[in-house]
Amino acid sequence: xxxxxxTIEKLVYGGEGLARLASDRESRAKTVFVxxxxxxxxxxxxxxxxxxxxxxxxxxxxxxxxxxxTAAPCPYFGECGGCHYQHISYDEQLRLKTEILRETxxxxxxxxxxxxxxxxxxxxxxxxxxxxxxxxVKPDFTIGYFKHGSHELLSVRECPISSRLINRxxxxxxKLSELGQVPEQVGEIETFADANDERLIAELYLLPGRxxxxxxxxxxxxxxxxxxxxxxxxxxxxxxxxxxxxxxPKACPLHGDASIAYxxxxxxxxxxxxxxxxxxxxxxxxxxxxxxxxxxxxxALDLYSGVGLFAVxxxxxxxxxxxVESSPVAVADLRANIPENVKVSSQTAEAYLSxxxxxxxPDLIVLDPPRAGLSEEVTAQVSRLAPRExxxxxxxPATLARDLKQFTSGGxxxxxxxxxxxxxxxxxxxxxxxxxxx
Numbered sequence: 001x002x003x004x005x006x007t008i009e010k011l012v013y014g015g016e017g018l019a020r021l022a023s024d025r026e027s028r029a030k031t032v033f034v035x036x037x038x039x040x041x042x043x044x045x046x047x048x049x050x051x052x053x054x055x056x057x058x059x060x061x062x063x064x065x066x067x068x069x070t071a072a073p074c075p076y077f078g079e080c081g082g083c084h085y086q087h088i089s090y091d092e093q094l095r096l097k098t099e100i101l102r103e104t105x106x107x108x109x110x111x112x113x114x115x116x117x118x119x120x121x122x123x124x125x126x127x128x129x130x131x132x133x134x135x136x137v138k139p140d141f142t143i144g145y146f147k148h149g150s151h152e153l154l155s156v157r158e159c160p161i162s163s164r165l166i167n168r169x170x171x172x173x174x175k176l177s178e179l180g181q182v183p184e185q186v187g188e189i190e191t192f193a194d195a196n197d198e199r200l201i202a203e204l205y206l207l208p209g210r211x212x213x214x215x216x217x218x219x220x221x222x223x224x225x226x227x228x229x230x231x232x233x234x235x236x237x238x239x240x241x242x243x244x245x246x247x248x249p250k251a252c253p254l255h256g257d258a259s260i261a262y263x264x265x266x267x268x269x270x271x272x273x274x275x276x277x278x279x280x281x282x283x284x285x286x287x288x289x290x291x292x293x294x295x296x297x298x299x300a301l302d303l304y305s306g307v308g309l310f311a312v313x314x315x316x317x318x319x320x321x322x323x324v325e326s327s328p329v330a331v332a333d334l335r336a337n338i339p340e341n342v343k344v345s346s347q348t349a350e351a352y353l354s355x356x357x358x359x360x361x362p363d364l365i366v367l368d369p370p371r372a373g374l375s376e377e378v379t380a381q382v383s384r385l386a387p388r389e390x391x392x393x394x395x396x397p398a399t400l401a402r403d404l405k406q407f408t409s410g411g412x413x414x415x416x417x418x419x420x421x422x423x424x425x426x427x428x429x430x431x432x433x434x435x436x437x438x
Contacts, residue, residue, distance in 0.1 A: 014427055081154075104401050121421055130191065264288060349374075367392045
């Protein structure tokens with residue numbers, strides 16, 4: 001790969017910098033994406049992949065560094081695919097994420113926000129309450145993350161963005177590997193710590209094939225013995241991709257109680273192994289408070305409710321709350337968490353909205369969809385329900401922009417936008433947007 005010199009124009013969503021490379025064969029300069037850079041930097045890079053209209057390059061050397069560049073504290077940074085921004089001071093990360101969010105809304109939805117995007121900072125490290133590690137036992141034991149841009153496993157012995165308790169669990173897994181006590185059938189381990197980093201559950205995701213329950217139970221006992229804060233361990237058989245099912249397999253308990261009591265913003269949630277829950281232990285109370293605000297009324301509708309992160313506090317402010325969730329694992333926790341004035345609807349958002357079209361009159365609708373965002377059907381049905389306000393929590397600015405374009409075209413106005421930095425050191429952007437009728 002022949003080295004080229006590039007000047008970085010800006011950062012784009014995905015963690016890369018954008019530069020342009022003049023070409024003798026093309027009239028327009030080719031767009032080149034380079035990781036681990038900053039705007040204004042001059043770098044030496046090597047083209048690694050060429051596609052029509054753009055190329056991707058590997059960073060070789062920073063020739064003229066930005067004054068915002070900082071030394072990364074993690075020894076794996078630059079090789080590990082988990083973090084993208086450790087070379088950037090944290091204040092600058094927030095500023096750049098805000099710029100990227102504005103540009104994504106402008107480019108994808110033709111939305112020029114006149115209001116200020118309010119940023120909510122997190123401690124820069126040690127914030128993750130949930131971390132999933134990939135591992136292999138043979139020929140040599142390795143546990144860690146995939147390398148940047150690949151599915152090659154990088155061995156790690158610590159993770160500075162994860163909590164101390166999660167790092168202790170990681171250290172114990174390494175010790176057990178040296179004793180030959182990690183079963184071959186374990187392909188991934190997910191650790192989930194409570195808000196105070198005092199209790200933890202572990203989820204073992206098994207490779208396809210025969211399962212040796214004795215080996216799994218011995219490993220679970222040894223892991224819990226080395227980390228007494230472990231409250232429970234469960235295993236999950238890997239779903240065969242040919243089944244085309246998105247349903248989570250049933251947990252098999254191996255040790256203790258594979259659920260945890262998680263306190264946030266004065267509420268306590270039961271979260272079981274396999275259920276989704278937000279990953280930043282410091283900003284979760286702020287996220288709940290932003291979604292609640294001073295809102296109150298008769299009926300609130302919480303779509304994509306999960307274990308009830310928003311439904312539970314909404315119940316203190318509204319006479320009646322309807323929580324819609326399709327995951328059986330999450331629904332079980334949701335039912336355990338809610339007070340009596342919350343009704344659970346265990347179905348997809350599309351199915352529920354179709355069933356109540358023309359009959360439900362909510363004051364507030366809270367939306368917290370997965371990364372894919374809302375379907376056109378959901379966006380249209382939510383708009384037709386005509387609540388006073390919509391609170392939209394999003395983890396992807398591109399799908400947020402697409403959905404906001406549909407809402408604003410239908411007469412909704414963006415009243416507030418918050419960037420909640422749940423994922424420092426990474427390119428990921430979490431937002432909370434408040435919509436009101438024009």
